[in-house]
Amino acid sequence: MSTEIDYYELLEVERTADAAAIKSAYRKLAMKYHPDKNGGCTDSEAKFKAVSEAYECLKDPQKRAAYDRFGHAAFQNGSGFGGGGRGAGGFSDLGDIFETIFGQAAGGFGGGRQAQRRGADLRYDMEITLDDAYHGKKTEIEIEVSAPCESCDGSGAQPGTGVRSCGTCHGHGQVRAQQGFFVVERTCPSCHGAGQVIESPCRSCRGEGRVDRPKTLSVNIPAGVDEGTRIRLSGEGEAGARGAPAGDLYIFLHVKRHPIFERDGTTLFARAPISITTAALGGVIEVPGLDGQRHEIRIPSGIQSGKQIRQRGAGMPVLNGRGQGDLVIQVDVETPTKLSAKQRELLEAFRETETGEECPQSTGFFSKLKELWGD
Numbered sequence: 486m487s488t489e490i491d492y493y494e495l496l497e498v499e500r501t502a503d504a505a506a507i508k509s510a511y512r513k514l515a516m517k518y519h520p521d522k523n524g525g526c527t528d529s530e531a532k533f534k535a536v537s538e539a540y541e542c543l544k545d546p547q548k549r550a551a552y553d554r555f556g557h558a559a560f561q562n563g564s565g566f567g568g569g570g571r572g573a574g575g576f577s578d579l580g581d582i583f584e585t586i587f588g589q590a591a592g593g594f595g596g597g598r599q600a601q602r603r604g605a606d607l608r609y610d611m612e613i614t615l616d617d618a619y620h621g622k623k624t625e626i627e628i629e630v631s632a633p634c635e636s637c638d639g640s641g642a643q644p645g646t647g648v649r650s651c652g653t654c655h656g657h658g659q660v661r662a663q664q665g666f667f668v669v670e671r672t673c674p675s676c677h678g679a680g681q682v683i684e685s686p687c688r689s690c691r692g693e694g695r696v697d698r699p700k701t702l703s704v705n706i707p708a709g710v711d712e713g714t715r716i717r718l719s720g721e722g723e724a725g726a727r728g729a730p731a732g733d734l735y736i737f738l739h740v741k742r743h744p745i746f747e748r749d750g751t752t753l754f755a756r757a758p759i760s761i762t763t764a765a766l767g768g769v770i771e772v773p774g775l776d777g778q779r780h781e782i783r784i785p786s787g788i789q790s791g792k793q794i795r796q797r798g799a800g801m802p803v804l805n806g807r808g809q810g811d812l813v814i815q816v817d818v819e820t821p822t823k824l825s826a827k828q829r830e831l832l833e834a835f836r837e838t839e840t841g842e843e844c845p846q847s848t849g850f851f852s853k854l855k856e857l858w859g860d
Contacts, residue, residue, distance in 0.1 A: 492539035492552060500553070504544065511540040604631065604695075604723035604732040611736050613706065615743040619775040619801060621708035628702065628734070631695045631723045637687035639728040641694035646685040651676035679727065694727035704736060709804030711748070714738045746775065751801040751810025756817055757782070764788050764818045772814060774799050782814050789846075790818035 493500050496510045514536045516522065523529035542548045609628060633639035642648055650656040654673035658680040662669050672678045686692030702721055715735055722732030740748075747754045757770060767786035771779045780799050793815050800810030824832070 490535065492543055495536050495539040496543065507540065507543050511536060511544075515540075602725060603730040604725040606732040607722040607734045609734060609736045610739060611704070612739045612741060613710075614741050615746060615748065616775055617706060618710050618738075618740050619708060621710070622706050624704050624706065626702050626704055626736075628700055629697055630700050630721075630734075632698050632700060633724050633728070634687060634690035634694055634696050636689035637694065639694045639724070640683075641687055641690060641692040641727045642683045643685040643687050646683075648681040648683050651680055651682050654680065656680045695724040702734070706738070707805060709751070709802040709806070710738050710740075711750070711804070712738070712740045714804070748801060751803055753800045753810065753812045754815065755812070756815045758817045758819045759784060759788075761818055761820060764790070764816070772796075772812070774812060775801075780812065784816065788816055788818075790816065792816050 518533040653675035721734035796812040799812035
């Protein structure tokens with residue numbers, strides 16, 4: 486097909502089309518005319534080359550500007566953009582088409598060594614007490630983790646020896662395979678993308694550049710942490726192969742159940758049993774806090790079982806912030822199970838003086854029952 490055909494006409498787009506529209510049109514036409522889709526038809530092959538040439542020009546802003554001004558003459562006489570005989574270098578975006586047609590990426594065509602893979606991130610589960618969560622603490626943990634090999638300093642090569650460029654990929658870390666009009670790059674099977682081959686692998690790490698060994702780490706647990714809080718130790722995860730950066734270590738905290746307190750965010754809850762005399766007459770009870778102080782809780786006279794009393798600022802500290810939550814005490818009125826003769830006598834005397842106004846809830850309840858029964 487003549488190279489004098491207008492590139493915009495070849496791609497079936499307007500001259501004002503943006504880059505996205507041009508790319509979309511090219512992908513559609515390239516799929517349509519690809520030789521593998523047309524049984525090796527000569528006309529389809531020529532059309533495929535033509536639309537690819539047009540796209541190579543119009544996708545580049547500078548080349549497109551030159552073409553809009555000078556037409557095909559802008560690329561004649563060795564100006565840098567020739568016809569369809571450029572080989573694989575003229576089809577740098579065929580990876581997109583290969584992905585669309587065959588459902589997988591063709592890889593980049595830029596070459597170069599594969600980037601080193603950092604080591605894996607690791608997880609460590611730590612159990613702490615509620616007191617630890619309240620005050621915070623510093624502690625140490627010991628883990629088994631891959632660390633740089635000391636014998637070869639993480640290089641993977643036996644001391645005194647070196648590495649050489651991979652003969653399969655010539656140091657690029659990737660190899661190319663020709664598939665029809667496609668040039669596909671894959672990770673080099675010889676060096677696994679490193680681009681280099683170790684001549685004499687280290688005997689300690691067998692060329693990995695890392696070995697498993699126990700490691701002791703210092704961990705700072707801040708005050709106010711809660712169940713599931715995650716602490717990140719940067720660079721303390723698994724070491725990367727052959728000197729690649731290490732991953733991170735994530736410590737997940739689990740708070741043990743406390744015998745007295747329950748927690749909801751920064752609020753602490755506790756149940757406090759009180760006698761019927763304290764409930765009736767009122768008084769003061771002392772509750773020990775996680776801060777080590779004794780908190781006086783004032784009980785109003787006539788309090789009912791299940792009533793909650795809030796002590797401001799006596800709860801959990803705010804994580805990485807200022808201030809504290811509250812302490813909430815739920816009162817449970819306890820009925821005596823053993824009475825002395827004197828106590829029974831006094832209670833009997835009290836019962837004889839009851840008028841019903843002392844306990845309005847029970848009086849109202851039984852009054853409603855009498856109305857229900859019609860008595």
